[in-house]
Amino acid sequence: MTSSVAQTPIARKISTNAVIRTVFANGSISRADIAKLTGLSKQTISDVVRDLEDDGWLKPVGQTDGRPGRNAITYEINARAGLAVSIDLGSTKIAAAICDLLGNVVAETKVSTDPRGGMHLVNQFSDLIVELASAAGTGADKLRLVVLGSPGVLDPATGHINVAPSIPGIDAINLRQVFSDRMGIPVIVENDVNLAAQGERWRGHGIETNNFAFVALGTGVGMGIIANGTLLRGARGAAGEIAYLPIGGDVFDPGGFTLGTFESAVGSVAMLRRYVGFGGRNASTVADLFAAFNAGETSAAAAIEETARLVAVAIAAIGAALDPELVITGGSIGARPELVNAIRGFLPRCTPYPPRIEISRFGNRAALMGGMGIAVERMHDDLFGVKLREV
Amino acid sequence: MTSSVAQTPIARKISTNAVIRTVFANGSISRADIAKLTGLSKQTISDVVRDLEDDGWLKPVGQTDGRPGRNAITYEINARAGLAVSIDLGSTKIAAAICDLLGNVVAETKVSTDPRGGMHLVNQFSDLIVELASAAGTGADKLRLVVLGSPGVLDPATGHINVAPSIPGIDAINLRQVFSDRMGIPVIVENDVNLAAQGERWRGHGIETNNFAFVALGTGVGMGIIANGTLLRGARGAAGEIAYLPIGGDVFDPGGFTLGTFESAVGSVAMLRRYVGFGGRNASTVADLFAAFNAGETSAAAAIEETARLVAVAIAAIGAALDPELVITGGSIGARPELVNAIRGFLPRCTPYPPRIEISRFGNRAALMGGMGIAVERMHDDLFGVKLREV
DNA sequence: TCCCATTTGTCAAGGACATAGACAAATTGC
DNA sequence: GCAATTTGTCTATGTCCTTGACAAATGGGA
Numbered sequence: 001m002t003s004s005v006a007q008t009p010i011a012r013k014i015s016t017n018a019v020i021r022t023v024f025a026n027g028s029i030s031r032a033d034i035a036k037l038t039g040l041s042k043q044t045i046s047d048v049v050r051d052l053e054d055d056g057w058l059k060p061v062g063q064t065d066g067r068p069g070r071n072a073i074t075y076e077i078n079a080r081a082g083l084a085v086s087i088d089l090g091s092t093k094i095a096a097a098i099c100d101l102l103g104n105v106v107a108e109t110k111v112s113t114d115p116r117g118g119m120h121l122v123n124q125f126s127d128l129i130v131e132l133a134s135a136a137g138t139g140a141d142k143l144r145l146v147v148l149g150s151p152g153v154l155d156p157a158t159g160h161i162n163v164a165p166s167i168p169g170i171d172a173i174n175l176r177q178v179f180s181d182r183m184g185i186p187v188i189v190e191n192d193v194n195l196a197a198q199g200e201r202w203r204g205h206g207i208e209t210n211n212f213a214f215v216a217l218g219t220g221v222g223m224g225i226i227a228n229g230t231l232l233r234g235a236r237g238a239a240g241e242i243a244y245l246p247i248g249g250d251v252f253d254p255g256g257f258t259l260g261t262f263e264s265a266v267g268s269v270a271m272l273r274r275y276v277g278f279g280g281r282n283a284s285t286v287a288d289l290f291a292a293f294n295a296g297e298t299s300a301a302a303a304i305e306e307t308a309r310l311v312a313v314a315i316a317a318i319g320a321a322l323d324p325e326l327v328i329t330g331g332s333i334g335a336r337p338e339l340v341n342a343i344r345g346f347l348p349r350c351t352p353y354p355p356r357i358e359i360s361r362f363g364n365r366a367a368l369m370g371g372m373g374i375a376v377e378r379m380h381d382d383l384f385g386v387k388l389r390e391v
Numbered sequence: 392m393t394s395s396v397a398q399t400p401i402a403r404k405i406s407t408n409a410v411i412r413t414v415f416a417n418g419s420i421s422r423a424d425i426a427k428l429t430g431l432s433k434q435t436i437s438d439v440v441r442d443l444e445d446d447g448w449l450k451p452v453g454q455t456d457g458r459p460g461r462n463a464i465t466y467e468i469n470a471r472a473g474l475a476v477s478i479d480l481g482s483t484k485i486a487a488a489i490c491d492l493l494g495n496v497v498a499e500t501k502v503s504t505d506p507r508g509g510m511h512l513v514n515q516f517s518d519l520i521v522e523l524a525s526a527a528g529t530g531a532d533k534l535r536l537v538v539l540g541s542p543g544v545l546d547p548a549t550g551h552i553n554v555a556p557s558i559p560g561i562d563a564i565n566l567r568q569v570f571s572d573r574m575g576i577p578v579i580v581e582n583d584v585n586l587a588a589q590g591e592r593w594r595g596h597g598i599e600t601n602n603f604a605f606v607a608l609g610t611g612v613g614m615g616i617i618a619n620g621t622l623l624r625g626a627r628g629a630a631g632e633i634a635y636l637p638i639g640g641d642v643f644d645p646g647g648f649t650l651g652t653f654e655s656a657v658g659s660v661a662m663l664r665r666y667v668g669f670g671g672r673n674a675s676t677v678a679d680l681f682a683a684f685n686a687g688e689t690s691a692a693a694a695i696e697e698t699a700r701l702v703a704v705a706i707a708a709i710g711a712a713l714d715p716e717l718v719i720t721g722g723s724i725g726a727r728p729e730l731v732n733a734i735r736g737f738l739p740r741c742t743p744y745p746p747r748i749e750i751s752r753f754g755n756r757a758a759l760m761g762g763m764g765i766a767v768e769r770m771h772d773d774l775f776g777v778k779l780r781e782v
Numbered sequence: 783t784c785c786c787a788t789t790t791g792t793c794a795a796g797g798a799c800a801t802a803g804a805c806a807a808a809t810t811g812c
Numbered sequence: 813g814c815a816a817t818t819t820g821t822c823t824a825t826g827t828c829c830t831t832g833a834c835a836a837a838t839g840g841g842a
Contacts, residue, residue, distance in 0.1 A: 073790090
């Protein structure tokens with residue numbers, strides 16, 4: 001009788017959520033306008049905004065001016081009220097950034113990966129975060145979340161990395177758990193190519209597309225799939241593992257098991273082997289090969305063309321299975337316009353409805369961007385999400 | 392001031408939804424137990440149940456007995472309060488059924504498809520529905536929804552059928568619109584293989600699996616994909632159109648454009664051609680071919696084995712792209728255990744993580760089941776769903 | 783300069799919905 | 813027959829939202 005505990009938090013949550021979303025969508029806005037846009041009453045908006053301001057989520061930012069009538073106080077999101085970390089773990093480099101509630105990058109850095117792997121990486125991440133937080137003028141205790149992109153196949157339930165050939169010792173520990181315990185905040189681990197797809201979805205070519213695929217071509221190959229607007233992970237987290245596509249070789253050859261038939265046919269090693277096979281002698285790296293191509297060398301052209309042909313067939317297969325509207329390419333090979341143009345040439349000859357092909361908007365920052373996108377989305381959910389009780 | 396209009400329907404909607412879900416999940420149940428399970432107060436449950444009973448959604452059904460304390464009145468869903476129609480349109484047969492809110496079939500029938508196609512089919516559907524409603528002891532006006540499964544590629548937004556080679560004149564009209572106007576209730580049009588996948592998801596092998604594919608093998612081939620627990624349609628509704636997979640032939644051969652490379656290689660026509668090529672002479676239909684196989688004929692065995700090999704490669708490709716936990720096969724060829732056993736033999740030799748393979752639980756009723764599953768789900772959503780206003 | 787239309791934001795009253803606790807009614811078991 | 817138990821209603825109370833009135837603030841024109 002003294003005081004009821006929490007009777008109907010749901011109605012206020014819904015209102016709060018509506019207010020926050022409106023402010024996110026409209027930037028600096030007055031309470032009167034929020035009321036008009038949400039359809040809620042002025043009174044309710046005033047109450048909700050007061051609470052949000054008291055808790056630091058909104059801040060008054062100015063006044064309307066120049067129109068008849070009393071000036072309104074305008075409010076906007078206090079972006080610094082929520083900060084999160086995105087880390088892209090690569091075999092040679094680690095990129096990391098801190099972003100705020102609006103997705104603004106407030107600090108970013110890049111270092112060499114500790115070659116000892118395993119727990120040493122956790123230490124490295126931890127140091128990196130402290131350093132970034134300091135650069136952002138805040139404490140590590142203000143961070144709410146870490147999103148970590150890593151190569152390898154991840155168990156979607158636990159975030160445990162099952163196969164990560166290029167990072168030593170990382171499949172031996174439960175990276176998500178260990179790292180989360182160390183930092184004291186939630187850690188989300190996601191495949192780096194999946195993150196790249198999310199990055200394009202968030203602020204890249206996929207921003208208006210609910211069905212697309214991000215295809216990474218480099219030393220290895222991989223794919224991130226956005227279908228119905230959300231990321232596809234598959235039953236064991238191995239969706240998009242196109243290394244194993246039965247294209248470019250004999251799938252019944254047991255050699256394809258370990259390396260993957262398609263990866264063996266279009267990875268950088270295969271491309272260079274192909275170049276040598278065609279008589280090329282002036283390239284020991286993929287960059288060299290493309291330089292040779294641009295210098296007019298026919299063996300380089302042949303190597304690129306054959307690779308493009310196989311990639312086009314793979315995209316045709318993906319198109320038949322998933323019907324994407326768009327395929328975004330990235331990675332050291334996939335980001336080369338020379339290759340992509342060749343793919344564009346082959347595609348209409350092997351599939352009746354070729355998807356559009358674009359090169360990643362973010363280059364090698366795509367995964368980092370995706371991590372930030374997920375972090376922002378997750379922060380919004382945690383802070384303002386309306387969760388209905390499951391019965 | 393006279394009376395407020397509809398201030399906070401959301402709280403009551405949430406409570407109502409919780410009650411309905413609890414009754415669905417638990418069957419015959421007392422108000423006191425609903426209160427315990429939902430965590431809502433007895434008072435609220437009594438109010439909500441009274442409203443639901445007044446509107447005909449719940450009905451009292453008995454009393455508890457044998458335990459100490461006052462006996463409780465138990466309630467259950469009034470299944471007949473919502474009826475819907477599922478229709479599976481095939482090139483030769485139309486199957487149709489009426490089901491109630493709980494998914495019970497209350498009337499079912501099967502007739503030959505009107506060969507004139509087009510508008511004649513709408514007439515046929517309409518007559519069929521009146522007849523079924525009468526058999527179910529109700530009027531057609533009690534029906535809330537029709538789900539229609541059809542071959543062909545459907546525009547996910549409009550439900551318009553773009554390509555349906557086996558049904559004449561059906562791509563010339565907006566079937567969903569015309570049929571819906573005729574019946575005066577919403578019509579959902581969905582690809583038949585997608586519906587089959589939904590059927591397995593609802594009450595078949597996919598009931599506990601969030602990531603699986605239904606592969607239909609017969610005169611044509613097709614696939615329905617359930618990923619993250621929901622159906623994948625793709626950008627143009629063509630997800631799962633594995634007829635065009637670059638497997639079993641040269642994808643750069645323009646002939647594959649119209650028929651589809653994979654379909655040309657494993658459809659029933661290809662299978663019979665292959666049988667003849669191996670010297671077989673005793674089969675003019677696929678059923679004959681399997682009979683010949685079971686009689687020990689080697690050319691039949693060879694034809695089946697080669698088909699199984701190609702299907703296994705296709706499943707490997709699908710596995711690489713989607714990582715399903717399970718592949719369910721159906722269709723006149725895909726439902727044959729002889730073929731599926733052969734596929735199971737090939738699969739581990741061409742992919743490192745072969746998915747489980749099962750034959751459809753419902754045979755040629757899978758699409759009809761899927762339509763009922765969608766209808767039931769949609770009725771629940773319409774009747775008791777909690778929709779938050781989008782800002 | 784003054785007044786008026788316009789807009790903002792608060793106040794006050796009232797309704798819908800939920801909760802908690804008291805209590806009557808119904809039932810079993812000793 | 814009585815105690816224990818369970819059901820379901822009644823009463824009181826609190827939160828949240830809405831509506832309409834109203835004060836405060838502002839620009840524009842007479």
